[in-house]
Amino acid sequence: MFERFTPRARRVLVVAQDAAREMGHSQIKPEHLLLALTEGEGMAANAMAQTGVDGAALRQRVSQRSQATSAGRKLEKVPFSPEAKKVLELSLREALQLGHNYIGTEHIFLGVQREAQKRDQTLDDLLGVNTTEVHNRLMELLAGTSAAAAIRSPALRSAMDAARHQAGASPMTTGHLVAAMVGDTDSHAARALTALGISSEALRAALADVPVAGTSDATLSTQSVAITIGQTTILIDEPDVAAALERLSADQLRDAIKKAIGLTHPDQITG
Secondary structure, rough: OOHEEHHHHHHHHHHHHHHHHOOOOOOOOOOHHHHHHHOOOOHHHHHHHHHOOHHHHHHHHHHHOOOOOOHOOOHOOEEOOHHHHHHHHHHHHHHHHHOOOOOOOHHHHHHHHHHHHHHHOOHHHHHHOOOHHHHHHHHHHHHHHHHHHHHOOHHHHHHHHHHHHHOOOOOHHHHHHHHHHHHHHOOOHHOOOOOOOHHHHHHHHHHHOOOOOOOOOHHHOOOOOEEEOOOEEEOOOHHHHHHHOOOHHHHHHHHHHHHHHHHOHHHHOOO
């Protein structure tokens, strides 16, 4: 199932695990997933922010929901609770019901909400706002995305799906999209290329011979930033995070990490 998760959705799982460990909780619960949604990017984060969810207040409430233990803070890999596992299952169901072939942050939120409903519980106290308002705002954002997608031709929608499949775990490039478009010999693009005397086979061969490096598509490749704390060097290769870190000065980076992890000797940090 995890292959269906978008990069942002996968990031939510990582952040949820980190939050549970930091709080000394022995399991990842639905509330940790909810917290992770607010601390990342994506449609769910936007919907919660736009309806007034306070991330700091939510973190405090999540921290108080389970008893902290020193053993929980030492866990290398915090397991998912049965309820959290159910959330992930429901996230897939929500995605399928919406006709989506991926699981994004929006589906995780809907999964958390659905799991709470199955236990006759509400997320209102945890979120600090009316959950229905968050749900409705999320549906509005989804409707806007669907409306934008609806103006694409059937051939383009099929080509984009095929291009994503061809790209696999790598970033999808214009090359993938062009190859997918000409794969449909009846598409507008394929017929235009045929009129120019360019066959789909020749185009694919040319794309295979041209390296992505050095093209504008190469900007999609992952950037890395190395941060050294004492004797330990951490390589940050999450594209959005790496790009954000590169914009910080050394002093700003030290202060940010000191604040995040409570270091008393920020001079130990280099970036």
